[in-house]
Amino acid sequence: MAKLVECIPNFSEGQRPEVIQQILAVIEGVEGVKLLDHSSDQSHNRSVVTFVGEPQAVKTAAFLAAEKAKALINMEEHQGEHPRMGATDVIPFVPIAGVTMEECVELARELGREIGEKLQIPVYLYEAAATRPERKSLPNVRKGEFEGMKESIHLPERQPDFGPARVHPTAGATAVGARPPLIAYNINLSTSDVNIAKAIAKAIRGSSGGYPSIKALGVMLEDRNVAQVTINVCNFREVPLHRVFEAVKTEASRYGVIITGSEIVGLVPMEALLDAAGFYLRLENFQRGQVLETRLSE
Amino acid sequence: MAKLVECIPNFSEGQRPEVIQQILAVIEGVEGVKLLDHSSDQSHNRSVVTFVGEPQAVKTAAFLAAEKAKALINMEEHQGEHPRMGATDVIPFVPIAGVTMEECVELARELGREIGEKLQIPVYLYEAAATRPERKSLPNVRKGEFEGMKESIHLPERQPDFGPARVHPTAGATAVGARPPLIAYNINLSTSDVNIAKAIAKAIRGSSGGYPSIKALGVMLEDRNVAQVTINVCNFREVPLHRVFEAVKTEASRYGVIITGSEIVGLVPMEALLDAAGFYLRLENFQRGQVLETRLSE
Numbered sequence: 001m002a003k004l005v006e007c008i009p010n011f012s013e014g015q016r017p018e019v020i021q022q023i024l025a026v027i028e029g030v031e032g033v034k035l036l037d038h039s040s041d042q043s044h045n046r047s048v049v050t051f052v053g054e055p056q057a058v059k060t061a062a063f064l065a066a067e068k069a070k071a072l073i074n075m076e077e078h079q080g081e082h083p084r085m086g087a088t089d090v091i092p093f094v095p096i097a098g099v100t101m102e103e104c105v106e107l108a109r110e111l112g113r114e115i116g117e118k119l120q121i122p123v124y125l126y127e128a129a130a131t132r133p134e135r136k137s138l139p140n141v142r143k144g145e146f147e148g149m150k151e152s153i154h155l156p157e158r159q160p161d162f163g164p165a166r167v168h169p170t171a172g173a174t175a176v177g178a179r180p181p182l183i184a185y186n187i188n189l190s191t192s193d194v195n196i197a198k199a200i201a202k203a204i205r206g207s208s209g210g211y212p213s214i215k216a217l218g219v220m221l222e223d224r225n226v227a228q229v230t231i232n233v234c235n236f237r238e239v240p241l242h243r244v245f246e247a248v249k250t251e252a253s254r255y256g257v258i259i260t261g262s263e264i265v266g267l268v269p270m271e272a273l274l275d276a277a278g279f280y281l282r283l284e285n286f287q288r289g290q291v292l293e294t295r296l297s298e
Numbered sequence: 299m300a301k302l303v304e305c306i307p308n309f310s311e312g313q314r315p316e317v318i319q320q321i322l323a324v325i326e327g328v329e330g331v332k333l334l335d336h337s338s339d340q341s342h343n344r345s346v347v348t349f350v351g352e353p354q355a356v357k358t359a360a361f362l363a364a365e366k367a368k369a370l371i372n373m374e375e376h377q378g379e380h381p382r383m384g385a386t387d388v389i390p391f392v393p394i395a396g397v398t399m400e401e402c403v404e405l406a407r408e409l410g411r412e413i414g415e416k417l418q419i420p421v422y423l424y425e426a427a428a429t430r431p432e433r434k435s436l437p438n439v440r441k442g443e444f445e446g447m448k449e450s451i452h453l454p455e456r457q458p459d460f461g462p463a464r465v466h467p468t469a470g471a472t473a474v475g476a477r478p479p480l481i482a483y484n485i486n487l488s489t490s491d492v493n494i495a496k497a498i499a500k501a502i503r504g505s506s507g508g509y510p511s512i513k514a515l516g517v518m519l520e521d522r523n524v525a526q527v528t529i530n531v532c533n534f535r536e537v538p539l540h541r542v543f544e545a546v547k548t549e550a551s552r553y554g555v556i557i558t559g560s561e562i563v564g565l566v567p568m569e570a571l572l573d574a575a576g577f578y579l580r581l582e583n584f585q586r587g588q589v590l591e592t593r594l595s596e
Binding site for chain 1: 486539543565
């Protein structure tokens with residue numbers, strides 16, 4: 001299978017479709033890049049775009065998109081509920097197939113340097129690409145947002161990794177990074193007691209002592225009268241889907257509750273589901289290349 | 299995802315590599331066709347070729363391969379342990395993605411007509427493409443083999459579906475059909491008693507009253523001193539992998555035996571593993587298109 005990297009840039013524009021269309025057009029214009037999804041949020045005034053392709057093609061598309069966003073978006077005029085610091089706010093690279101996290105970190109460095117030098121926008125490397133521990137966290141990087149960073153960017157601890165140490169007057173600043181694929185995974189319980197879902201979420205999530213790469217909340221599906229554990233699996237190679245499922249099943253059993261179903265929201269890498277099949281079928285010596293469909297793009 | 303059909307023709311030549319190379323060359327020469335595998339057996343004097351692609355491209359490649367085999371293989375000179383009736387002995391089409399069994403049956407009919415008319419080779423439609431119930435079974439179609447069929451082909455019940463009612467003097471006769479993907483699946487037990495594996499195989503296979511689409515035997519893995527149930531899952535949409543696994547697990551428990559592992563031999567359609575993941579994770583509303591990799595060939 002070919003090398004495959006996913007890129008999910010976020011742009012500070014969610015109200016003018018014609019702006020997003022122009023950004024999508026430059027991405028789609030790059031040979032070897034496939035646009036998978038895009039969505040805009042009016043109140044966040046923000047758009048999220050998902051595309052995949054070979055590493056260099058994906059980097060080229062990300063640069064052209066940042067260049068176009070710089071030309072079309074003025075942060076002085078931007079208002080929205082979501083925290084943001086730049087016209088192109090954040091660009092994560094995600095290894096999907098045949099690519100290591102280290103290669104995505106290198107890709108983030110190359111793109112960061114290019115945006116910094118050619119577009120004169122300050123760039124911060126974050127998550128797996130971070131050059132300082134506190135910059136692994138995107139909220140730390142974005143602290144103060146566009147307006148506040150104008151005052152703080154000259155401080156030593158706020159020096160960008162690439163580009164000038166001043167916020168670009170219209171395009172702001174951009175975070176570029178690398179992270180594992182995120183899987184949005186929800187598990188429904190045989191109860192309408194949301195407190196049970198909350199207790200289970202607390203047991204498994206990193207913020208309360210569970211798996212560091214798991215985020216979880218207990219919520220109520222009002223229309224179905226069902227309590228749900230809604231989960232972000234932030235590193236499925238570290239904590240795979242089956243381990244999340246089995247942990248929720250075990251915690252639920254303490255209340256006499258069972259799992260009635262689960263749901264994957266949006267896209268999921270094939271490997272995450274092959275891993276689950278392999279776990280439950282106790283597969284030995286299984287190679288990804290045995291999946292017929294993977295042979296086609298070799 | 300694009301329409302994807304697999305084709306696994308068998309040729310009556312397993313000793314002259316140069317003949318197989320010429321057949322492979324015409325297959326690989328067809329735009330949109332991907333050669334996945336080929337293997338030759340000396341004592342069977344037979345070769346099996348696997349390729350995939352869009353339906354019409356796959357049909358074209360199958361016709362060109364049959365034409366080449368007719369030119370290079372003389373059944374009057376062919377000897378081998380495996381039953382056979384033609385230079386191109388059998389051509390099954392298998393629906394893999396975005397294609398129904400009915401479309402593969404239609405593809406088999408089109409190819410059968412073309413081989414019958416243009417190559418003047420008698421063609422029998424078999425399995426899902428069969429025009430008579432007794433022709434669903436390939437051994438019935440091949441009864442008497444190349445030599446015997448010269449005498450029997452004029453009988454009303456032996457009339458071919460396409461082509462002349464006489465065995466071609468050098469190329470013999472060909473069976474063309476459609477069938478589901480076959481998955482070779484082995485399950486290892488926590489015992490060295492092969493009789494337990496045999497009893498479990500008997501419980502699940504169609505020939506002794508189990509699932510009609512399951513073939514199974516109990517065998518001994520001498521090098522590991524492990525008893526194994528070796529299985530052909532002939533229709534995974536009818537009897538999926540998880541049902542086979544759970545049936546073996548249940549039968550084994552009666553002997554105090556557990557499943558220590560399982561193994562998929564060769565290729566497997568992605569859908570078979572997604573189905574297993576979906577079963578064990580109790581996935582609701584899962585769409586194949588949520589698998590990131592399936593979006594790439596859209």
